[in-house]
Amino acid sequence: MNRTEDRQFRQLLSFIGSEMDFESEFYNDAYLDRRISARMRRTDTDDYRQYRRLLERDDGEREQLLDSLSINVTGFFRNPEAWEALRPVLRELTAENRRVRVWSAPSADGREPYSAAMLALDDPEVDAGRVEITATDINADVLAEARRGVYETSQTTDIAEELAPLDDYADYVDEEGTTFRVRDEVKEMVTFEQHDLIRGEAKRDFDLVFCRNLLIYIDTEYKVPIFETIRGSLRAGGNLMIGMTETLPAACRDDFDPVDKQHRIYERV
Ligand SMILES: C[S@@+](CC[C@H](N)C(=O)[O-])C[C@H]1O[C@@H](n2cnc3c(N)ncnc32)[C@H](O)[C@@H]1O
Incomplete structure (x- = not known):
């Protein structure tokens, strides 16, 4: 990041902190930048300044960004x-x-x-x-x-595979099509x-x-x-x-x- 980009990145984080109620200072810059840059690609935005402008006027994009910053990737028996x-x-x-x-x-x-x-x-x-x-x-x-x-099996998540460490997962979840309900x-x-x-x-x-x-x-x-x-x-x-x-x-x-x-x-x- 050059100095201008760094300044615009900081201004963007400060906007996210004050206007969107997200405490960006807890998270490391590399992580925040990955998530923000992914949203910028999705919205065809060229730089941090332009993206901040977009956030200022677009409530939907604010929600999308918050969603993407919420790092809730998980799984049954992860690792x-x-x-x-x-x-x-x-x-x-x-x-x-x-x-x-x-x-x-x-x-x-x-x-x-x-x-x-x-x-x-x-x-x-x-x-x-x-x-x-x-x-x-x-x-x-x-x-x-x-x-x-x-929980739902989808293109990106295979719940049955996640539950494979169990002898028979049917003892603990009710499976109906792609839906798994914990008992x-x-x-x-x-x-x-x-x-x-x-x-x-x-x-x-x-x-x-x-x-x-x-x-x-x-x-x-x-x-x-x-x-x-x-x-x-x-x-x-x-x-x-x-x-x-x-x-x-x-x-x-x-x-x-x-x-x-x-x-x-x-x-x-
Ligand atoms: C990647 S998930 C990890 C879930 C699970 N421990 C795992 O390993 O699969 C990270 C979770 O941390 C939560 N989180 C973020 N900041 C937090 C904080 N300050 N205190 C408690 N939870 C937080 C997020 O909401 C998210 O659900």
């Missing part, structure tokens, strides 16, 4: 090998004679927390009756989808609520926290507050799982010991 590595952790946690509290943060449309519930129900060595899952996200729309628990037995294990991992309060006494595929989009300075929220929410010895392409910020490494480094599973010191 199946990581879920396989999680089995022994869940077995060990439920072998102790007490309830096991799991937090999926961020949960997006619910496929991550439902995967955890299905894995617990599906594994004969996991006592699913002890598992309680809290799932949170900053975005109220994805939470509404999550609560419905209805009540699974839904009852998960409670959804809105929560902001950067600004929100820490929770308490969780045994296992998933924080996967958010950090990759977040600007370095906001990663530490996220890990502080997570550390405060985990009991000592509790586990953390991050995304397969993510790393712990250097400032937080003393707080977490690796349990399975390859699959990004840690234990709170």
